[in-house]
Amino acid sequence: VEQCLKVVEQAVKAASGENEVYGTVLMEGVFNWKAPKLVLRDVETRSGKDHQNGYQRIMSGAVLGIRNPCAHQLDWIEDPDEALELTALAQHLLRKVDNCIKLEKNYPKSQPSEQQ
Numbered sequence: 001v002e003q004c005l006k007v008v009e010q011a012v013k014a015a016s017g018e019n020e021v022y023g024t025v026l027m028e029g030v031f032n033w034k035a036p037k038l039v040l041r042d043v044e045t046r047s048g049k050d051h052q053n054g055y056q057r058i059m060s061g062a063v064l065g066i067r068n069p070c071a072h073q074l075d076w077i078e079d080p081d082e083a084l085e086l087t088a089l090a091q092h093l094l095r096k097v098d099n100c101i102k103l104e105k106n107y108p109k110s111q112p113s114e115q116q
Contacts, residue, residue, distance in 0.1 A: 001067075002067055009026065015038055038103070062089065
């Protein structure tokens with residue numbers, strides 16, 4: 001599970017070009033709907049802002065609440081079903097990262113063409 005979430009973090013770094021920060025700081029900065037580096041959906045709409053903000057929190061929470069404890073305690077996740085569920089969550093997050101649009105500076109008026 002820890003390795004799966006490390007892959008997600010590395011994918012966020014690669015997609016955003018953000019290599020100086022990691023963990024929650026990375027996720028909160030890259031997916032910040034006010035000045036995103038990676039856009040999940042049209043953040044000009046209320047629903048788009050909610051989607052971006054929600055996934056910012058999910059990404060940050062996955063790092064803080066799952067990856068970090070796994071890194072510091074070997075037996076943090078002992079239940080195979082829970083490990084499978086968290087692996088599926090990491091796969092979902094990786095898919096979201098793979099479908100993001102990278103922004104260079106400011107959020108443009110043109111929106112991501114592929115909706116999820």
